[in-house]
Amino acid sequence: MKQRLIDWPTFIGAFVLLLVVTIPLIRYPELGKEFVGMANTFMTTNFGVLYLVMGLVIFSFLLYVAFSKNGHVKLGNEGEKPEFNSFSWAAMLFAAGIGSSILYWSVIEWVYYYQGPPFGVEAESQEAIQWATAYGIFHWGPIAWAIYTLPALPIAYFYYVRKKPVLKVSEAIRPVLGKWVDGPLGKLIDILFIFGLLGGAGTTLALGTPMIAEGVNHLTGIPVTLWVQAVIMLVCTTIFAVSAYSGLKRGIKLLSDINLWLALFILAYILVVGPTRFIVETTFNSVGILLDNFFKMATWAEPFGNLGGFSETGFPEGWTVFYWAWWLVYAPFVGLFVARISRGRTIREMIFGTMVYGTLGCVLFFGIMGNFGLYLQLTGGFDAISYMNEFGPAATIIAIIAQLPFSDLLVGLFTILAVIFLATTFDSSSFILASVVQKEVEDEPLRWNRLFWAFSLCIMPLSLMFLGGLDTLQTTSIVGGFPLIFIMFLLAWSFMKASNRDITASDDYEAPTIYIKRWRKKKKRSALEVLKENDPDRKE
Structure with missing residues (x-):
């Protein structure tokens, strides 16, 4: 009976698509990498403005919905209290949406902007410092979380208001596409979502695993090798597999709570024992720069290129467009997960909670960890730029954390936090992947189904890691996720059509x-x- 719950065409189709893409990359890594790189350049160069427009439109649309009559709709029965308290809810949505990538980029992203600043600013200048402290917060700020939040609207609405026990992206578009979602088109939409998530998850593993390995190396002296990284990846997989198997209320909630408390402790420690005044003032200044230049940063497409003596930097394509594409690949997953954990809240609470809690968390990470590294660079305490050019970003992250008092303890806690962050993202991912390939989800997806996708999330990145092709899989998922732009607009249309019809009926x-x-x-x-x-x- 339980086997009948599985949507086998979607289940098999998603797994086969991943094999079809991954096997050629394993068999012909160099050729595959070149082809995918060309496709990515073509997409970001020719359709970069489309990604920028998408980000602004989604952000504006969500603000409209939050303040409209649609925002008052409760996700559940009248008078029903939220399923999770605000702390656990914020912890789960933040951990699912960010993962260990926040530990990676918050510490060193400023280095890239400092050396290659936007708007034609001179590298490593005073002005470059200003933009370097603000752009990370922008890329991980309101627009990123708006892209994450949009899919949650129709999915949560159908699940909790119309009481349809289906957690699928295709089902959320039914008001627009009608019976088409029951055919091949609906299956294709769900398969594209799963493929994008699997590739995006591979990116998170690609960033998190070397960083954890460097932390282990710092503490134990064990050299960073592919086999060490493989063992770390398998350990992380086991942790999130057990968590996913335990379910939403026990495993995922518990890990997310531990994750958030540990993160807050490390951030507070750096703030107190580090250059407190510099961190606070620089973070406050960065928020001001962001607010003052929000639309300039959101719309900059560098249209002049090399025309008229201008120098083309490739910054918009390399960073803003890339980030919006990356968030887009993850958006249906995070939206599904946010929808699932938001029972008892209103649409407005879900929108503002996700955007505010998510942005605030990223401001804290970039403001405290990033500005601590910048302070070391500017004062000569530690030359992060030279170190990164010689040893790479993962080793530089651990080296920056090691500049703190009681360095071994902090590096150990930071490494544990990276493992838990990785686990919370992947147990949430496997939970949602299992939900999408089931015809119905009354409470939680089947346990064997959750375990299957937990290990599937690891198998492909593990194979590609030995071939140095993880970045290729990431780029492939972003290219493959291009149709999600149009699916996002369909999701917005679907929510408005369904909710307006119910409100006025x-x-x-x-x-x-x-x-x-x-x-x-x-x-x-x-x-x-x-x-x-x-x-x-x-x-x-």
Whole structure:
């Protein structure tokens, strides 16, 4: 009976697509890398503006929804309390949406901007420092979390308001595509989502595993080799497999809570024992730069290139467009997960909670960890730029953390945090992947299904790691995720169409109960009187 719950065409199709893409990359790594690189350059160069437009439109759309009548809809029954408290909810959505990548980039992303700043600014200048401290927060800020939040709207609405026990991207587009979602088109949409997530997950493993290996090397002296990284990857896989097997309320919630408390401790420690005044002032200044230049940063496409004596930097394509594409690949997954954990909250709470908590968390990481590394660079305490050019970014991250008092303890805690961050992202991923390939999800997907996708998330990156092709898989997933741009607009259209129809409908009485309650309060009449007014023939 349980086997009938599996949507086998989607299950098999997603796995086969991953094999079809990955096997040629393993068999012909150099040729595959060249082809994928050309495809990525073509996409980001010719359609970069489309990604920028998408980011701004989604951000604006969510603000509109939050303040509109649609934002008052409760995800669940009237009077129902949130399934998770605010702390656990924020911890789960942040850990799922960010993963160990935040530990990687928050510490060293400023180095790239300092050496290759935007807007034609001179490298390693005073102005370059200003942009270097602000651009990381921008790329991990409101637009990124808006892209994450959009898919949650229709998915949560259908799951909790219309009571349809299906956690699929295709199902969320049913109001627009109708019966088409029951055919090959619907399967293709779900398969593309799964493929993009598997590739994006490979990127997170690619960034997190070497960083963890460097932490282990610092503490034990064990050299960083491919086999050591493979063992670390398998250990992380086992952790998130056990967590996913335990379920949402026990495994994933527990790991996320531990993860957030440990992260807050490390951030507080760096803030207190590090250059506190510099960190606070620089972070505050960075937020000001971001607010003052938000739309300039969001729309800069470097249109002049090498024309008229201008120097082309490739910054928008290499960073902003790339990041928006990366968030896009993860968006349906994070949206599905946010939808699943947001029972009992309103649409407005879900939108602002995800965007505010997510952005605030990233501001803390980039503001504290990033500015600590920048302070060391500017004061001569540690030359992060030269170290990174010689030993690579993963070793530089650990070296920066090692500049703190009680360095071994901090490096150990930082490494553990990286492992937990990696685990929380992947147990959430396997939970959602299992949900998408099931026809119905009453409470949680089947355990064997969760375990299968937990290990599938590891097998392909592990194979490619030995061939040096993880970055190729990442680029492939971003290229393959291009159709998700159009799916995102369909998701927005679907939510508005379904929610507006329910809100304004009175003949079938399927409007969310919150509007009946408002109607009663405004007119000081009972719900029955309101309904009878709209249908005089209604029987008591």
